[in-house]
Amino acid sequence: MSTSTTLEAPNSGTWDGGNEPMKASYGKLMMWFFLLSDAFTFGAFLIVYGLSRHKHMPYTGEAEAFQFSTQWWPIPEKVFNAFPGFHGVDLPLAFVALMTMILILSSVTMVLAVEAGHRMDKNDVQKWLLWTILFGSIFLGCQAWEWAHFITGTDEGMVLADGTRISGANLTVNQYGPPLFADLFFFITGFHGTHVFSGVVLLLMIFINTVNGVYEKRGHYEMVEKVGLYWHFVDLVWVFVFTFFYLI
Amino acid sequence: MAHHHTDNSLHHNGEIPEPQTKAIWKTFGILVALTALEFVFAFFMDAGTMRNAIFIILTLFKAFYIVAEFMHLKHETKALIWSIIIPMALVIWLMVALISEGSYYFESVNNYFN
Structure with missing residues (x-):
């Protein structure tokens, strides 16, 4: 045993941090309660989305005849129907389906890394962490494209009553619907994207530590588990954002 | 796992146990199937309260599998x-x-x- 193992040895006295309430370590409990508070923040965002949506008029006509208007809240299938490389082709929700699949896959590779950590299998932990970093980065790239497209807008845009044409979106005006629609798009997907970005940074950190054998020396891969909890939470939030923003 | 600190002597003989990934891939399959189902409803059902309710129920199922299995809360x-x-x-x-x-x-x- 090297000296670092003794330095990292857990405290054992009852009043010395040695007892584990709820049979989970200090770090894991803190991660759970941080995630709970984070869930409140995301919950607040989605609740504001629900409130704003219900105080605007819903579109009641035929889906085929749908036009962008500041009068009513847009139908998501009509807003999110672009795919990179298919300019002008109507592919409703195709790109967001791809993004969802990538994030679910990254969640799976993350559990596989945690599972490999339980077996103290350093090579497997490295392999699955790399896959997770890869999928996380691809997701971020997809989101960057999605934002760029949302901001630039479509060729047709929206024609106002006085004949002016609006293309794309910013925080005060957008071609898709009421200003709040674009505002909430930027805030909700932006806040989620920031979380994915932080997650990728954390994953890079634990990947470097794994390669350097830090956890091997410590005798356990609990840090991978804790970052894993965070990463699954990010996936969980996306599941809700996907339903409330893109499907309903 | 709470017993990290106690069971590491187990692995010091250099042998690495076989991966146990069956449950993980099963959960993945369920999540993919539920997402696919959501798209079926998105394209083949008219929008309305009924469809929204289906979406929310499917989302809660997905959330359950992520939190219970992937985040290990069930255990x-x-x-x-x-x-x-x-x-x-x-x-x-x-x-x-x-x-x-x-x-x-x-x-x-x-x-x-x-």
Whole structure:
């Protein structure tokens, strides 16, 4: 045993941090309660989305005849129907389906890394962490494209009553619907994207530590588990954002 | 796992146990199937309260599998499970309250100006 193992040895006295309430370590409990508070923040965002949506008029006509208007809240299938490389082709929700699949896959590779950590299998932990970093980065790239497209807008845009044409979106005006629609798009997907970005940074950190054998020396891969909890939470939030923003 | 600190002597003979990934891939399959189902409803069912309810139920199922299996909450102690779930129930209450508030606001403004 090297000296670092003794330095990292857990405290054992009852009043010395040695007892584990709820049979989970200090770090894991803190991660759970941080995630709970984070869930409140995301919950607040989605609740504001629900409130704003219900105080605007819903579109009641035929889906085929749908036009962008500041009068009513847009139908998501009509807003999110672009795919990179298919300019002008109507592919409703195709790109967001791809993004969802990538994030679910990254969640799976993350559990596989945690599972490999339980077996103290350093090579497997490295392999699955790399896959997770890869999928996380691809997701971020997809989101960057999605934002760029949302901001630039479509060729047709929206024609106002006085004949002016609006293309794309910013925080005060957008071609898709009421200003709040674009505002909430930027805030909700932006806040989620920031979380994915932080997650990728954390994953890079634990990947470097794994390669350097830090956890091997410590005798356990609990840090991978804790970052894993965070990463699954990010996936969980996306599941809700996907339903409330893109499907309903 | 809580018993990290005690069981590491187990692995010091250099042998690495075989991966146990069956449950993980099964959960993955369920999540993919539920997402696919959501797309089926998105394309082949007319929008409405019924479809939204289906979406929300499917989302809750997906959330259950992510939290219970991937985040391992199902296998934690009861006290931990409830200390996560009870506060989240309050958020759902807030959601219902504010969505009906939004509808009320919309209706009252509509009645005033139209």
